[in-house]
Amino acid sequence: MDHQLLIARLNEKGLKVTPQRIAVLNAVYQLGGHPTAERIIEVVRRNNPNIATGTVYKILESFVGIELLRRVKTDKDIMRYDAILEKHHHLYCADSENIEDYFDQELDKIIEDYFKKKEIPDFHIEEIKLQIIGRFSSGS
Amino acid sequence: MDHQLLIARLNEKGLKVTPQRIAVLNAVYQLGGHPTAERIIEVVRRNNPNIATGTVYKILESFVGIELLRRVKTDKDIMRYDAILEKHHHLYCADSENIEDYFDQELDKIIEDYFKKKEIPDFHIEEIKLQIIGRFSSGS
């Protein structure tokens, strides 16, 4: 996401554009994948040594609030953040903490069609995410 | 799960059958759904007031280890436990902490067939879980 879009998005939601917020978002994009708060803080501090831990958490939460980022969960206990690009699923390694994105529009379509025909009682679906658990065959 | 089966399962994995372990498992079954560790501890202490927090966590982890229970994740930060019955998915309420089980063998079959035809490069699938996010229409 370029700065124009970011600024627009922040303004739209009534959040001010600050150097700290830009730094946090840059760090998330730079890290890619699904970084932990710890990694993000580490990277942000490279250019911004005085930023407080709490500030980064607050900023990350505000980004989750305006849907610039999403929380991602492992089966373990640490929160990770995911810069939203488009609808995607996650491959979880059964052995390690590794998480990879998985895009599959064909599958999305199949599932979408399935739930057009078959409703879940008393439940309105907004989104379906697959957790695909398994093992990476090459070094991961 | 009745006690016979539980005892067999514990012995099989080299874990001793203790009153605390039975109490924890009973609490999980009694609570049903996807209780947090906190709720489980609360219920266990009703009949077992002196049980230590760490003991319950240790027992829960040992049950996860022998696959009597599974960890379940919300997007928030609390661990929940799920007494495994059969393959199932989860409905997550977008508004609350409510989680419901969702069983759908027809859908499982469709997804299974899909991945028989289409492999994910460098990845061996062991299990696929759907996180279905949305809203419950009746009071939930």
Place this chain on the structure above:
DNA sequence: TTCCTTGTTGAGAACGTTTCTCAACTGATA
């Protein structure tokens, strides 16, 4: 029986992650 050995428990300290509190700062507005 007594002595090991092994696994389990209870108590509380310790840990890592996340949230909270609050004074200081910033930028906009009047």
Place this chain on the structure above:
DNA sequence: TATCAGTTGAGAAACGTTCTCAACAAGGAA
């Protein structure tokens, strides 16, 4: 200028979870 709302940095605090360790229980061997 003064005022105001939002934001930040610093550290304390809270929270869920794990760890440490002495005490205990059960089983086997002597």
